Amino acid sequence: MTILFDSFDTAWWPYLFMLLAASLPTEMWRWLGVAFAGRLRDDSEWILLARAIANALVAGVITRLILFPTGALLQVPVWMRLVAVAVSVGFYFGLVRNLFVAVLLGAATLTGLALLFSVPMT
Amino acid sequence: MPLWLPCHLAKFLIMSSNKFSDHGSGLLPQERLSGWHWYRRGMRHLLSTPAIVLYFSLLGFGSFCHESGIDLYLAMFMTFTTWAIPSNVILIGGILSGSGALAIFVAVALASVRMMPMVVSFVPEVRDKGTQTWKLVLLAHFTAITSWVFGMRELPGLPRYGRVPFFAGFAVSLAILSIGVVALGHGIAGVVPPVVAAALFLMTPLYFLLTLPSAARLLSDKLALVFGFALGPLFALIVPEVGLVLTGLVGGIGAYAVGYWKRRLA
Numbered sequence: 096m097t098i099l100f101d102s103f104d105t106a107w108w109p110y111l112f113m114l115l116a117a118s119l120p121t122e123m124w125r126w127l128g129v130a131f132a133g134r135l136r137d138d139s140e141w142i143l144l145a146r147a148i149a150n151a152l153v154a155g156v157i158t159r160l161i162l163f164p165t166g167a168l169l170q171v172p173v174w175m176r177l178v179a180v181a182v183s184v185g186f187y188f189g190l191v192r193n194l195f196v197a198v199l200l201g202a203a204t205l206t207g208l209a210l211l212f213s214v215p216m217t
Numbered sequence: 218m219p220l221w222l223p224c225h226l227a228k229f230l231i232m233s234s235n236k237f238s239d240h241g242s243g244l245l246p247q248e249r250l251s252g253w254h255w256y257r258r259g260m261r262h263l264l265s266t267p268a269i270v271l272y273f274s275l276l277g278f279g280s281f282c283h284e285s286g287i288d289l290y291l292a293m294f295m296t297f298t299t300w301a302i303p304s305n306v307i308l309i310g311g312i313l314s315g316s317g318a319l320a321i322f323v324a325v326a327l328a329s330v331r332m333m334p335m336v337v338s339f340v341p342e343v344r345d346k347g348t349q350t351w352k353l354v355l356l357a358h359f360t361a362i363t364s365w366v367f368g369m370r371e372l373p374g375l376p377r378y379g380r381v382p383f384f385a386g387f388a389v390s391l392a393i394l395s396i397g398v399v400a401l402g403h404g405i406a407g408v409v410p411p412v413v414a415a416a417l418f419l420m421t422p423l424y425f426l427l428t429l430p431s432a433a434r435l436l437s438d439k440l441a442l443v444f445g446f447a448l449g450p451l452f453a454l455i456v457p458e459v460g461l462v463l464t465g466l467v468g469g470i471g472a473y474a475v476g477y478w479k480r481r482l483a
Binding site: 097098109112113114121124127131132141144145146147149153155156159160161164166167176179180184188194197202205209216 | 426
């Protein structure tokens with residue numbers, strides 16, 4: 096039997112479903128992380144390997160959030176997202192090292208491009 | 218919009234905000250400050266750039282919940298209990314497409330593998346001699362990309378004994394505050410134009426893109442970022458289900474190997 100979000104018509108079921116289907120599979124990796132780290136010395140080579148894997152994974156998540164997003168961002172064409180990212184990155188690393196301005200500039204570029212080319216948004 | 222926001226915007230525009238304010242502010246080594254002092258010091262970063270960018274994307278997430286038919290209390294609950302936006306987005310996608318609990322579990326598990334190496338590399342930065350395991354388990358729950366980048370950047374500059382309360386002050390308060398921000402986003406859904414909602418969704422990856430290089434201290438860390446950015450989209454297209462896991466393994470092990478080899482040569 097498949098367990099579904101609307102399997103039970105009670106107030107608490109969505110919460111339990113959420114804990115089982117999303118919290119647990121996220122949390123178990125954190126518990127494993129603490130368990131592994133507890134067995135390692137601070138200068139262990141394994142820690143360096145874990146750092147590298149973590150960085151590669153986080154970079155992978157970021158590219159996904161930009162290229163294969165969810166919600167409203169999905170309706171903005173890929174090239175506009177990439178231009179917005181390029182403007183922000185170029186500003187930050189090339190001109191002024193101000194995070195806040197760089198992030199706002201990227202967001203503004205995206206909004207501007209979408210309005211300029213009148214991208215249909217729902 | 219709350220009153221403090223314009224003030225802080227102005228403050229951040231004036232001060233170059235890529236450095237967080239107050240680490241290593243010339244404390245005498247023999248001074249031992251209370252845990253509460255460090256906790257409050259962590260809390261001070263609740264209005265730092267990474268935190269504000271996170272609030273913006275949580276506003277977007279709150280609106281997304283509303284549009285997906287997730288009720289307010291469930292949206293607030295999942296924000297805190299999962300404390301990872303990507304996991305919650307996958308959950309909502311699964312619910313909308315009528316997937317079963319097991320299918321969603323597997324999808325979330327594959328997308329959250331990052332938590333393990335993140336926590337493994339984070340624990341040596343935060344723990345002091347004799348830090349109890351339950352504290353680490355608790356802090357691990359509040360480890361998500363924002364707080365991980367923050368911790369990896371800020372903690373090395375602090376005395377060991379202050380790190381657990383400092384990080385808790387930032388990360389735990391951030392998660393609690395975020396519940397309210399998601400509720401706000403849920404409430405303003407439909408008021409915000411979709412273009413702005415799209416821009417909100419872009420802010421988080423943008424912020425990570427800009428700050429990650431500064432948290433990557435070692436050659437292997439930096440290479441891992443480059444490999445991750447290159448392999449992420451590639452693997453996502455070739456092997457959508459396990460693409461992320463492969464990106465981490467191939468990119469991470471490759472970067473570690475190059476770093477190891479370079480260290481041996483030096």
